[in-house]
Amino acid sequence: MTSIKSKEIRLKKRPEGLPGNDDFELAEVVVPPVNDGQVLIQNMYMSVDPYMRGRMVDRKSYIPPFQIGMPLEGGSVGRVIESKNSGFTAGDHVMSMQGWREYFVSDGVGLNKIDTGLLPAQAYLGVAGLTGMTAYVGLLHIGELQEGQNVFVSSAAGAVGSVVCQIAKLKGCYVVGSAGSEKKTAWLVDEAGIDAAFNYKKTDDVIAEVGRKFPEGIDVYFENVGGVHLEAALEHMKPGGHIVMCGMISMYNAVAPVPGPVRLPYVIMKSLTMRGFVVSDHFDKLGAFISDMGGWIAEGKIKWKETVVEGIENAPDAFIGLFEGENFGKMIVKIAD
Numbered sequence: 001m002t003s004i005k006s007k008e009i010r011l012k013k014r015p016e017g018l019p020g021n022d023d024f025e026l027a028e029v030v031v032p033p034v035n036d037g038q039v040l041i042q043n044m045y046m047s048v049d050p051y052m053r054g055r056m057v058d059r060k061s062y063i064p065p066f067q068i069g070m071p072l073e074g075g076s077v078g079r080v081i082e083s084k085n086s087g088f089t090a091g092d093h094v095m096s097m098q099g100w101r102e103y104f105v106s107d108g109v110g111l112n113k114i115d116t117g118l119l120p121a122q123a124y125l126g127v128a129g130l131t132g133m134t135a136y137v138g139l140l141h142i143g144e145l146q147e148g149q150n151v152f153v154s155s156a157a158g159a160v161g162s163v164v165c166q167i168a169k170l171k172g173c174y175v176v177g178s179a180g181s182e183k184k185t186a187w188l189v190d191e192a193g194i195d196a197a198f199n200y201k202k203t204d205d206v207i208a209e210v211g212r213k214f215p216e217g218i219d220v221y222f223e224n225v226g227g228v229h230l231e232a233a234l235e236h237m238k239p240g241g242h243i244v245m246c247g248m249i250s251m252y253n254a255v256a257p258v259p260g261p262v263r264l265p266y267v268i269m270k271s272l273t274m275r276g277f278v279v280s281d282h283f284d285k286l287g288a289f290i291s292d293m294g295g296w297i298a299e300g301k302i303k304w305k306e307t308v309v310e311g312i313e314n315a316p317d318a319f320i321g322l323f324e325g326e327n328f329g330k331m332i333v334k335i336a337d
């Protein structure tokens with residue numbers, strides 16, 4: 001096969017505050033030949049996710065930091081173009097963590113085949129992938145959700161939040177979501193079927209608004225953003241309630257330490273359980289997730305939205321857009337048809 005050139009996005013420098021386009025660089029490399037045991041993959045879609053901001057910081061964490069001058073990494077789905085590995089055939093669709101590039105050669109480790117006859121390829125980056133699993137594990141296992149409880153979800157129209165909301169409804173819960181636009185709150189109520197939603201950007205007093213939405217208190221708060229949303233939840237949690245610490249996106253671009261919630265003593269006074277998690281520590285739940293989510297999707301019980309940005313060169317913009325609420329549902333970059 002003639003040599004193929006592949007565009008990739010590299011980290012140029014570590015962002016200060018909100019990342020900018022000048023923190024990234026577009027490069028082109030020649031893809032190496034495919035040796036015995038290897039496969040050549042062309043990426044079709046890649047995921048941009050808030051956690052990637054943490055990997056741009058040079059610090060010890062649950063996942064190593066990105067390196068300056070090296071291509072970024074993340075979830076992607078692509079097709080096998082050439083295979084010299086008996087486990088794969090040209091035309092197979094696979095998921096990998098080799099996003100932010102057009103092509104790559106792999107020995108097959110870390111590639112998972114996906115069935116694009118069942119769902120569109122990009123859904124495996126969202127509702128049917130780690131995003132959906134984050135919602136599932138977080139709500140049902142970390143949050144120990146019970147039927148009929150009162151559930152509050154922040155970033156409710158985002159990739160994880162929108163799935164959390166719908167799983168909670170499937171469990172017969174009263175669900176209220178917060179999101180950053182009227183379009184998002186309308187979708188949550190009219191399409192996703194939750195009980196109420198409010199636009200936190202147009203709400204003078206988020207803490208009072210959450211109180212109005214939960215006159216009897218919150219049993220489970222699914223935390224995606226931090227800041228005033230966490231304060232509001234702590235204020236209105238029922239005794240014995242659960243706070244699922246999934247993410248705190250409002251802090252990810254902070255250039256100085258952000259003060260902790262002043263209402264943290266409520267964790268003691270109300271005997272709350274506040275528990276964080278990283279989805280990759282819960283792969284023992286993968287089978288249950290695939291079975292439950294597959295069933296719900298097949299029955300039309302879960303809806304999802306995607307915001308698709310075209311072209312690998314626009315991947316940094318897609319990533320930056322996460323911090324400005326530009327995505328509705330899962331933010332995805334389309335790399336090739």
Ligand SMILES: NC(=O)c1ccc[n+]([C@@H]2O[C@H](COP(=O)([O-])OP(=O)(O)OC[C@H]3O[C@@H](n4cnc5c(N)ncnc54)[C@H](OP(=O)(O)O)[C@@H]3O)[C@@H](O)[C@H]2O)c1
Pocket residue numbers: 049050051131134155156157158159160161178179180181184224225245246247248249250251277278279280322323324325326327328329330331
């Ligand atoms: N623990 C885990 O294993 C795990 C796995 C995946 C994701 N997460 C976390 O889960 C959260 C959601 O992730 P996602 O992939 O589903 O992203 P997402 O919600 O689809 O996208 C991010 C959204 O956050 C909202 N946002 C941005 N800045 C905000 C701010 N300052 N205050 C309030 N809202 C803000 C925006 O929506 P609005 O228009 O509503 O403002 C934006 O669309 C993130 O915190 C992420 O780090 C954790």
